Amino acid sequence: MNNDTLAIDVTGLVKRFGDLVAVNDLALQVRRGEIYGFLGPNGSGKTTTIRMLCGLLTPDSGSGTCLGYDVIRETRQIKRQVGYMTQRFSLYEDLTIRENLDFTARIYGMANRNEAVERSLERLGLADRQKQLAGTLSGGWKQRLALAACMLHDPKLLLLDEPTAGVDPKARRDFWDEIHQLAATGITVLVSTHYMDEAERCHRLAYIAYGHLLAEGTVAEVVENSGIVTWTVECADLYALAAKLRGLPGVSQVVPFGNVLHVSGTDAALLEQSIEPFREQSGCRWTQASPGLEDIFIQMMEKAKDNV
Numbered sequence: 001m002n003n004d005t006l007a008i009d010v011t012g013l014v015k016r017f018g019d020l021v022a023v024n025d026l027a028l029q030v031r032r033g034e035i036y037g038f039l040g041p042n043g044s045g046k047t048t049t050i051r052m053l054c055g056l057l058t059p060d061s062g063s064g065t066c067l068g069y070d071v072i073r074e075t076r077q078i079k080r081q082v083g084y085m086t087q088r089f090s091l092y093e094d095l096t097i098r099e100n101l102d103f104t105a106r107i108y109g110m111a112n113r114n115e116a117v118e119r120s121l122e123r124l125g126l127a128d129r130q131k132q133l134a135g136t137l138s139g140g141w142k143q144r145l146a147l148a149a150c151m152l153h154d155p156k157l158l159l160l161d162e163p164t165a166g167v168d169p170k171a172r173r174d175f176w177d178e179i180h181q182l183a184a185t186g187i188t189v190l191v192s193t194h195y196m197d198e199a200e201r202c203h204r205l206a207y208i209a210y211g212h213l214l215a216e217g218t219v220a221e222v223v224e225n226s227g228i229v230t231w232t233v234e235c236a237d238l239y240a241l242a243a244k245l246r247g248l249p250g251v252s253q254v255v256p257f258g259n260v261l262h263v264s265g266t267d268a269a270l271l272e273q274s275i276e277p278f279r280e281q282s283g284c285r286w287t288q289a290s291p292g293l294e295d296i297f298i299q300m301m302e303k304a305k306d307n308v
């Protein structure tokens, strides 16, 4: 794959803050027009990576391109074609919706500012509320306004850092519908999230922990390559069973999901051996299941922690 097909193509990215290696030898390839999920625990280096990709931070080492431009030498060109939505609401709460969009358009130095703001207001469906103060919008609308602001200059790539944190499910769904509509027009989206349902709405995803890339691919590929086996069990006394299962050989996770326990491990034979005595327990129904992304990521994080 080359620059025609890849929006992001970087390798060996490293960023240190003093003694801390925030991003460690990271390689990332994101195809044009895809929605690429960026997952990982708090402090794993997602924001730092995003900031290196859009030229706001200079990597200590590594190389590559973003939209075909060199991430070290051509940061000005990159910034012009990238829309970056930061983790926290970065617009002015005491400016109106329109004033915020207008202000952002001025920062981009846009010649056709008024037209772009009008178009954006129409598209957002906020034309009749343009005089409302941004601070009075609901969390979901704030995020949509922030997205509209970073789309004003028609970027080819969107870098969205936890855009839906703390937003209710309906507003999150609307936001993601919007992301998919943008991707359908050819815009590439790299989006960080802690929500597993959002991870599943990505075309491909990467999982990083402690600055290292631990998994990459489609959801199906990540599940397939995880090497994790999960059994679910429905049982009358779930908590008593959970207590007995925890710590047994081959059992690395025992997690209740409502009335069902998820019991996972990486050694299928050992896991089966350990659960065998409980298989016949009356009132218990065991089923082998596909591991969830959450099971996989927690397992990876634990393993990575052991190796740090």
Ligand SMILES: Nc1ncnc2c1ncn2[C@@H]1O[C@H](COP(=O)(O)OP(=O)(O)OP(=O)(O)O)[C@@H](O)[C@H]1O
Pocket (backbone or CB within 6 Å): 017, 020, 022, 040, 041, 042, 043, 044, 045, 046, 047, 048, 049, 087
């Ligand atoms: N400017 C900085 N100076 C010093 N340390 C920093 C700086 N920016 C980030 N870090 C540290 O680098 C590590 C990675 O941080 P980063 O914000 O990239 O993680 P993240 O994956 O985005 O986390 P979260 O999910 O909480 O947003 C953290 O330990 C953080 O404290």
